Amino acid sequence: MSDVNSQRRNFLKTSLGAAAVAIAPGMLLFQVAQGKSDGADAKVRWGMLIDTAQCKPGCNDCVTACNKENGLSGGIAVTDSQWIRKIDLKDISTGREISLPMMCQHCENPPCVDVCPTAASFKRPDGIVLVDKHRCIGCRYCMMACPYKARSFVHEPIHDQNPDVPRGKGTVESCTFCVHRLDEGTQPACAEACPNKAILFGNLNDPESEISKKIHSVASIQIRADLQLNTGVHYQGL
Amino acid sequence: MPTLASLHFKNRIYYVLLAVAGLVATAGMFAVHMMEEHGHIISGMNNQIVWGMPHVFAIFLIVAASGVLNVASIGSVFGKAIYKARAPLASLLSLAMLAGGLTVLMLDLGRPDRIIVAATNYNVTSVFAWNVILYSGMFSLVILYLWTMMERRMNPWNKAAGLAVFVWRFVLTTGTGLIFAFLTARQAYGSALLPPMFIVLSFAWGLAVFHVVQSNIYSWNEKVLNPDILKRQKNLLGIFIIGSMYMVATYHMTNLYFSHQTGFEHFILRDGGVYTNLFWWGYVLVGNILPLVLIYFPGLGKMKCVMFASLLVVLGAFSLLYVFIIGGQAYPLNIFPGFTVSSTFGDGQIGSYIPSKYEIMLGFGGLAIAFIITTVSVRVLNFMPQDKPYISD
Ligand code: SF4
Ligand code: SF4
Numbered sequence: 281m282s283d284v285n286s287q288r289r290n291f292l293k294t295s296l297g298a299a300a301v302a303i304a305p306g307m308l309l310f311q312v313a314q315g316k317s318d319g320a321d322a323k324v325r326w327g328m329l330i331d332t333a334q335c336k337p338g339c340n341d342c343v344t345a346c347n348k349e350n351g352l353s354g355g356i357a358v359t360d361s362q363w364i365r366k367i368d369l370k371d372i373s374t375g376r377e378i379s380l381p382m383m384c385q386h387c388e389n390p391p392c393v394d395v396c397p398t399a400a401s402f403k404r405p406d407g408i409v410l411v412d413k414h415r416c417i418g419c420r421y422c423m424m425a426c427p428y429k430a431r432s433f434v435h436e437p438i439h440d441q442n443p444d445v446p447r448g449k450g451t452v453e454s455c456t457f458c459v460h461r462l463d464e465g466t467q468p469a470c471a472e473a474c475p476n477k478a479i480l481f482g483n484l485n486d487p488e489s490e491i492s493k494k495i496h497s498v499a500s501i502q503i504r505a506d507l508q509l510n511t512g513v514h515y516q517g518l
Numbered sequence: 519m520p521t522l523a524s525l526h527f528k529n530r531i532y533y534v535l536l537a538v539a540g541l542v543a544t545a546g547m548f549a550v551h552m553m554e555e556h557g558h559i560i561s562g563m564n565n566q567i568v569w570g571m572p573h574v575f576a577i578f579l580i581v582a583a584s585g586v587l588n589v590a591s592i593g594s595v596f597g598k599a600i601y602k603a604r605a606p607l608a609s610l611l612s613l614a615m616l617a618g619g620l621t622v623l624m625l626d627l628g629r630p631d632r633i634i635v636a637a638t639n640y641n642v643t644s645v646f647a648w649n650v651i652l653y654s655g656m657f658s659l660v661i662l663y664l665w666t667m668m669e670r671r672m673n674p675w676n677k678a679a680g681l682a683v684f685v686w687r688f689v690l691t692t693g694t695g696l697i698f699a700f701l702t703a704r705q706a707y708g709s710a711l712l713p714p715m716f717i718v719l720s721f722a723w724g725l726a727v728f729h730v731v732q733s734n735i736y737s738w739n740e741k742v743l744n745p746d747i748l749k750r751q752k753n754l755l756g757i758f759i760i761g762s763m764y765m766v767a768t769y770h771m772t773n774l775y776f777s778h779q780t781g782f783e784h785f786i787l788r789d790g791g792v793y794t795n796l797f798w799w800g801y802v803l804v805g806n807i808l809p810l811v812l813i814y815f816p817g818l819g820k821m822k823c824v825m826f827a828s829l830l831v832v833l834g835a836f837s838l839l840y841v842f843i844i845g846g847q848a849y850p851l852n853i854f855p856g857f858t859v860s861s862t863f864g865d866g867q868i869g870s871y872i873p874s875k876y877e878i879m880l881g882f883g884g885l886a887i888a889f890i891i892t893t894v895s896v897r898v899l900n901f902m903p904q905d906k907p908y909i910s911d
Contacts, residue, residue: 356862356863358564358565358566358864358869358870359558359559359564359565360565361565362565362862362863365861365862365863365865366861366862367853367854367859367860367861367865368859368860368861369854369857369858369859370857370858370859371856371857372856372857372858373856378857382853382861382865391702391703393643394643394644394700395643395644395645395646395700396641396644396646397636397640397641397644397646397647397650398632398635398636398639398640398641398647399639399640399641399644400639415632415635415639416628416629416632417627417628417629417630417632417633417635417636418627418628418629419627419628419646420568420569420628421644421646421697423565423568424568424569424701424704424707424847425700425701425703426703427702427703427851427853428851428853429565429566429851429853429863429864429865431565432565433558433565433568433628434557434628435557435558435559435564436556436557436559437556437557449557449628450557450558450627450628450629451628451629452628503853503854504703504853507702507703
């Protein structure tokens with residue numbers, strides 16, 4: 281009998297230990313996530329206006345430029361990262377065909393950021409949505425939440441990285457608006473590479489910027505505007 | 519009365535079973551090691567199907583872990599003696615399945631080594647992060663509850679602990695449902711029906727697991743479950759099965775009602791190949807109809823039938839989760855309503871997914887962990903239901 285009792289006591293001791301371990305994450309709950317300013321300017325909101333009338337079907341120059349700039353393999357297997365892709369559309373009722381580039385839309389209210397358990401997905405003050413490679417645990421919840429399928433998961437170890445664009449196996453990544461180039465004062469690689477100037481990049485908050493003026497003068501839409509995410513990327517001619 | 523020889527024989531079987539489970543768990547750890555080494559490329563998951571087989575196992579275990587506590591709640595909260603006698607076993611099963619499920623969920627992460635990051639960087643808007651709290655809280659509460667049952671001095675607290683567990687488990691299953699309900703952009707998810715659906719499913723799945731374990735414990739100890747108790751428990755299982763079928767049907771019917779969802783419903787219910795088959799044959803037939811027949815058909819409904827019915831319910835659960843989680847992602851996102859689309863990234867196409875052996879090993883590893891925790895505890899401590907000589911309520 282006393283044997284059973286001591287067994288029981290031992291069991292309870294172990295259980296309490298396990299409970300303490302299980303509770304620990306909860307205790308740390310209120311640790312405030314460190315703010316990230318990154319020197320980004322809160323008065324700026326970076327965005328794009330993509331003119332589908334200028335985008336040629338079959339042209340892939342923006343995609344190639346992105347892959348080169350960010351050190352992506354360019355592979356199109358289901359497990360390869362694609363930060364930007366060309367989508368060919370056909371209007372079901374009119375038969376009209378359109379081709380356009382699709383990438384992270386840098387939502388103002390990004391679902392990926394809302395769902396990320398570790399706050400690895402975050403929005404910079406200038407509206408760019410990024411993933412902190414060192415904080416991402418690779419749960420892929422953000423990929424489930426993104427309405428535009430803009431994110432890729434790194435399925436394999438990575439070699440020959442571009443030092444400006446750190447990437448890591450087991451984490452999620454997506455278009456950064458070439459934030460490393462912006463900080464140097466240049467345009468995203470895709471916008472620069474487009475031979476037809478179909479991608480206009482600029483500051484949506486500056487009424488004098490070319491992109492702001494154009495958005496005011498031409499008809500443009502945000503994709504899945506019904507979700508009210510206020511995307512930074514706008515499309516014209518859709 | 520068991521003879522000495524039969525006891526020796528049983529002892530041997532016990533250790534063989536434990537060794538087999540240990541092997542399965544080790545295989546699971548090996549799979550984790552391989553995925554760490556090579557990346558998720560060796561799994562069947564990809565950029566379209568981002569959650570795969572491990573999530574089917576993990577979510578089953580977690581949902582069933584919450585549901586099995588129903589047995590305890592009926593005892594503690596509603597004071598039914600036959601369930602009260604089963605509360606310790608139910609709690610143990612809950613802990614075991616929670617441990618197994620969470621292990622699978624954690625080890626499938628792209629960076630399982632960063633689990634501390636997950637614990638220390640907390641995003642309050644993330645349902646996933648809420649669930650971390652819910653799961654760890656549940657774990658602790660159930661242990662506390664078990665303590666109030668097993669330690670006589672703690673008995674006075676039993677009712678309070680039982681109530682806390684009862685409430686917490688509702689919140690927990692709601693949280694699990696919310697993980698999907700918040701994915702508003704996806705046709706398969708983003709429905710307010712999901713949390714209640716998961717709660718009702720958890721009742722059926724949890725009770726089914728309970729029945730399987732209970733039958734085995736009884737036959738291992740060469741005991742027969744009192745037929746009155748069996749009758750009450752199998753009727754309860756029947757009601758839960760009908761209830762969960764009703765919830766799943768409602769979920770699909772409401773989707774059919776919204777015209778933008780009909781494409782998805784036709785995919786799951788009619789044209790989805792493996793998903794359609796799993797839904798109708800796996801979930802509806804094997805997981806619901808057959809168990810109901812086994813429970814209610816005149817002449818059936820004996821201990822063996824109920825145990826077999828429970829096993830089928832578990833199989834049905836896996837089928838439904840496969841359809842829900844993987845089928846739900848396979849159907850393409852509707853980014854451009856009114857257009858047909860194509861791209862190099864699977865836009866407009868049904869996603870392809872074939873689970874790899876590593877994922878399956880990891881999933882079974884989680885089951886093995888739950889099995890080991892249960893068998894060892896049942897042997898070391900007394901979890902055999904102690905029924906009173908008569909049933910008072
Ligand atoms: S497009 Fe997707 S990844 Fe980009 S900010 Fe919006 S939700 Fe996040
Ligand atoms: S995969 Fe990484 S970035 Fe995405 S939700 Fe999980 S932790 Fe956040």
